[in-house]
Amino acid sequence: MTMNSNTQPDTDEAARLEKLRAQLSTDIEAMQQKEASLREYELKLRQLVENASAGQAAQNSNQHYVTTAGREALDTEWEKYERAHALLEAARRSLTDDRLALKDREEKVMIREQEVARRESWLKAREQQAAAKAEADAVAAAAPKPKASFTTAPFLAARNLLSLGKDK
Helix, strand or coil, X not given: CCCHHHHHHHHHHHHHHHHHHHHHHHHHXXXXXXXXXXXXXXXHHHXXXXXXXHHHHHCCHHHHHHHHHHHHHHHHHHHHHHHHHHHHHHHHHHHHHHHHHHHHHHHHHHHHHHXXXXXXXXXXXXXXXXXXXXXXXXXXXXXXXXXXXXXXXHHHHHHHXXXXXXXX
16 A cells, blocks of 8 residues: 555645745845835935935025925825835735745645655555565465374364264
């Protein structure tokens, strides 16, 4: 008996896990690119804030309207950045959770593989024992049985003697 039915789901599970691992790697790379892009964007925004604050002090009162409009645009862009950054952090936490779950699943699959291998070796040993016992039983059944002697089977010998006396 082999456990072929158990190895197929394990193989499917391993293939599925490998596919998930590749997808996670791709997702990590995309997240890293997005993070780099967001950092560049943040740097630009910070420079704009610095320039706006330095330029605001130097500007006179009739340019105040232009600065206020520029400040509103900057605030809008900053809010966009904060939303994007929050989404990135949420995605990163989710990815970390997925990686941990995948690692846990891989450990469980490895443990299951070891358990299946142990069971298969135990089953193989049991099959060998059963085959050896069957062979020994076949050899014992094929061998002629010696007739019991008086010293080895006294009750059988007595019964045979008594039954001989009755037949006469």
